[in-house]
Amino acid sequence: MGKVKVGIVGLGRLGRQHAENLAFRIPNCELLAVCSVIQDEVEQVQKEWDVKYAYTDYDEMLKNKELDAIFIASPSGFHCEQIEKALHAGFHVFSEKPLGLYLEEAVRVQEVVNNHPDKVFMIGFMRRYDRSYVYAKKKIEQGKIGDPVLVRCYGLDPAKAINGFMQFAKNNYSGGLFLDMAIHDLDLARWYLNAEAKQVWAIGGAYAYPEIAQLNDAETGAALVKFENNKMGIFVAGRNCAHGYHIETEIIGTKGTLRIGTTPDKNMVSVFDDNGVVKECSDGFLERFEQAYLSEAEEFISCIRENRQPSVTVEDGVLSTALGYACKESFETGELISVQSPYKTKPLSI
Amino acid sequence: MGKVKVGIVGLGRLGRQHAENLAFRIPNCELLAVCSVIQDEVEQVQKEWDVKYAYTDYDEMLKNKELDAIFIASPSGFHCEQIEKALHAGFHVFSEKPLGLYLEEAVRVQEVVNNHPDKVFMIGFMRRYDRSYVYAKKKIEQGKIGDPVLVRCYGLDPAKAINGFMQFAKNNYSGGLFLDMAIHDLDLARWYLNAEAKQVWAIGGAYAYPEIAQLNDAETGAALVKFENNKMGIFVAGRNCAHGYHIETEIIGTKGTLRIGTTPDKNMVSVFDDNGVVKECSDGFLERFEQAYLSEAEEFISCIRENRQPSVTVEDGVLSTALGYACKESFETGELISVQSPYKTKPLSI
Amino acid sequence: MGKVKVGIVGLGRLGRQHAENLAFRIPNCELLAVCSVIQDEVEQVQKEWDVKYAYTDYDEMLKNKELDAIFIASPSGFHCEQIEKALHAGFHVFSEKPLGLYLEEAVRVQEVVNNHPDKVFMIGFMRRYDRSYVYAKKKIEQGKIGDPVLVRCYGLDPAKAINGFMQFAKNNYSGGLFLDMAIHDLDLARWYLNAEAKQVWAIGGAYAYPEIAQLNDAETGAALVKFENNKMGIFVAGRNCAHGYHIETEIIGTKGTLRIGTTPDKNMVSVFDDNGVVKECSDGFLERFEQAYLSEAEEFISCIRENRQPSVTVEDGVLSTALGYACKESFETGELISVQSPYKTKPLSI
């Protein structure tokens, strides 16, 4: 098989980065089409990178049979519908997280994905492709820390992005702190613990920005999750991190502990000045996860060429979403919540 | 006033360290008497350090009116009774934590303490006197991190001490993981957040040592606590820490974050070898808190000489114990627990 | 202009990495030809990556006028001749460091480069394109550390590679510790200090591997260099680093200090185990400088497309080589050596 021909929908900040990667940095891949409802965006990208096709209508792009795969980086509210359409139209599909903003639609997408076993489907849990996260997983599999019993995750957005978030959140439903932001961490905890969540208690507040409380959301929050076999998950999510974009994950096992990103170093430079010894911090996801975004796209293209499925599955998307919902419900009600199976009867694929 | 003359009861590992400090390293202090039910221990210390009086009977020591103060480092179950007797006998009193193993006796001790306002009473929450902890408190008071909204505490005992613990716990009631071990952290969270706990959910398990479950205790556990004003506390306690004695405390505020002891470095040496770059770890509380044990004793002696009370109060002992009980109850029942006021009607002193 | 068509010569460990980058990860670049004297190597790469042309004869490749640029990654002894031939044949040229193994040939290459001002020439001092090194340079230019007065560089190869080196060195002239290994650091010091070297004293020895002394080389060595304006350079080079590939650079200025790579972390994972807290280390240049190799190639291609020269020049190659020679001479003679201008009369281009 020759180069995999990809069309991307969504050219926002992350979408544009994905598009640039697909155009220039992914072996055996060709960015053949770009799509966005914003005409200027599409024209600019088409011209700048010399992309063959450009669309402002997603359905039109799906009619282009030169394409092999669709890469979805549109706003979260569109993911489910666009995934389903692309699969029905016969394309391999990569979708950014979250699978959907509502659990029901996520379950429905899983059905559609399961009905197209010959098509590669991948959800954008890019952290699973970050080298440090992969390295930690390998250490665990090698037994280096014994049996993992507790995962602690920090997912903190930089304070300087908070005004932008509030502007967005006033007019859009983001899913809230736990479902929108903590979703990567919930997935990671399931992955590292190799267990599903049973109960959750989530708390939080709006401390510096009371208007966040008016959105029924939290500026900073914490959730404690009991997983199968008494395993534990601790999740801190926030939108007001003074020092930058702080993503830290710890796995405590019976024989050792792993920490990924104890401090969110921007690079390998230490600055010694009258403040002391300063490690400057990562300022956002594009900087921190540059390699992971590349590697997940490489894996998606490789799966298509090698006719196999990625290790991260649609079910990971559904179950992480279910846990995110339980966190959200606990935060909103103040109650201890039992995590419900998202499936009416039993899991579709396990 | 001349040197403060002190008698100590309890010459175990920590007691002996306290005794040595009082004998040699605390300005304006004289170790005049030692007491232990183990005759050999008493004789050895008396001889080695040339201590004037030695007792195997605590009540006998209390009859010695050359003494100004009693330093209690006996097993936890004796604290309450010994505090009360010493105060009644007219001495200043320092007692190791915990105040007591049962909430009722802790409340009763508080009454006795409050009835002796002319006597200095101090509870051994030594971390409040550790330089790094003091420094963090000062930073917070200076507004460096804005309003503190979340405290995360790790209190992990070294794995190599776990067999000793199990031997002890089979024959003694320790109070359990949250009440015995996490008590320092519960106090610190109250101190840094300047708020009292309202609700707690605690989980945990016995992963490598199932016999700990038979003691109704946890090998490693986690508690999430909601404090006043939606402030948050996360507590991880454990007895099976592979790398050593890991005491880490983090305070997240609206404008910044402080971490104390991110890694529990043994000293300032880094070892570069075929493992990589290795920071060896602290192996126990005597090593990690050497300075704090000295400073709290210095403060106790200074309070006596300067006729004032220390900033850590008997009420800190009672309220931390109440929170520890709530954690324990939550862990044992699996329920979300509201923290009850330990006082029948209202706090005695606030 | 369309894609820049590149032919590469040399498919060893680094050459192969360069080739893969040029083939797949560099925007606006096409790997059109590969060349190596080892036929199997050429055939394998041509087949695996679907490269249009393959050569075992460098002169044959230079006849291919579809090519725009030649990328030289052959053994050091061939660099000078291949650079000259490629420039004479009308190609843009990238050459791996060092410019040459002898100072005279490096000076001669500079003349040829200067005689082809319309052709892009770039020397592979990739560290200048590493993000952390670039960041440090920017900080200096912003005045963050005042006037740089001392640069300290560690360039230590992993101990596990030493047997391979000795095998190679017995049959080949490598240039020795200072000219072969320290050359990157010598260039960096000139770059950060913005000054040329005046005097050097270099010492060292063969401590664990006496056979290195028989090669007139050092296992580990140190050089102290006096630069213009009394600025200072400290260089430690070695081939026997137990913990891995240790590249560390420090710039001390009148108002602050920068360190790049204080510890040569492999990734963002910390391992807490019974050794303590362990940061595993980078195991070689391909791992440590992956991004830099990509970025320098991107810059080379961009220079060609934008008709400009890179900021690292052939003169940097010549002057760093001259300093490397002075280090080597000092080490061999034990004397304090004045660094001679490599130019008979005066610098060709400054």
Added chain:
Amino acid sequence: MGKVKVGIVGLGRLGRQHAENLAFRIPNCELLAVCSVIQDEVEQVQKEWDVKYAYTDYDEMLKNKELDAIFIASPSGFHCEQIEKALHAGFHVFSEKPLGLYLEEAVRVQEVVNNHPDKVFMIGFMRRYDRSYVYAKKKIEQGKIGDPVLVRCYGLDPAKAINGFMQFAKNNYSGGLFLDMAIHDLDLARWYLNAEAKQVWAIGGAYAYPEIAQLNDAETGAALVKFENNKMGIFVAGRNCAHGYHIETEIIGTKGTLRIGTTPDKNMVSVFDDNGVVKECSDGFLERFEQAYLSEAEEFISCIRENRQPSVTVEDGVLSTALGYACKESFETGELISVQSPYKTKPLSI
């Protein structure tokens, strides 16, 4: 033997700290007398700490036969004379570094010390008693890093102290950067390498404070030293360290490396704020070496009580001074200097 009775001369910043330690924190020690030419200083200390005897005349103090030992913390220029007088008067002697400001007097002091073998003599190389330095020495003795081949030492005074230094240096002979400041590091290198220096080249300059050049001194300087067996020493000394008091020591061996104080952390607190992750730094020797000053005094008292000599000897003082002189001469002449034996014929005691 009962408590060792000590008289101290010199009540400056460090002297006062020593006096306080001797008075309150050293087991089996009694501060019986204080002496300073500044009457107010003496009276204040006598009163505050209830010291039995106070002198403004050193010779008078030496007549006090209640004393067992003399602790010398006076300005450097007085050390030699005061050591000799105290030994002749029959006292054990502790002297702050340096042994003397001139090599000849240091050699003469050694003779006097050697003529009083029954008296304990100790020179204040306190770093040898710092726990981290002791730990590193132990690791080396255990073979952990193989054979030590290179020691790198940074000894940097905080920039905020530079004005005080210049005020002092205009009116006093300090010995200069290498002899006054680097002396601790020169001693440490000899200790860790277990070898004596053979050749040195030292350079430096006055970059931000040109008036330091007028004092024939350097603001920041570097020395490269060749030790016996081709072992290497790198020394950076300075008076203008923006981030604080930076004492860092590294020992590279054939099988591993040790670093002590890679960053000069003030305490265990990390501050996360909009600068990034900040470790504040030690602000001076009293903070950094608090424990070492205590431990060396404890060792001095123990040596007296146990009738033995400390492991750091007067010869360490002489040989470190000789190396300091060679650095100074190299810096002043610009030449490569051979380190001369300070002894006319041969070492007195080896």
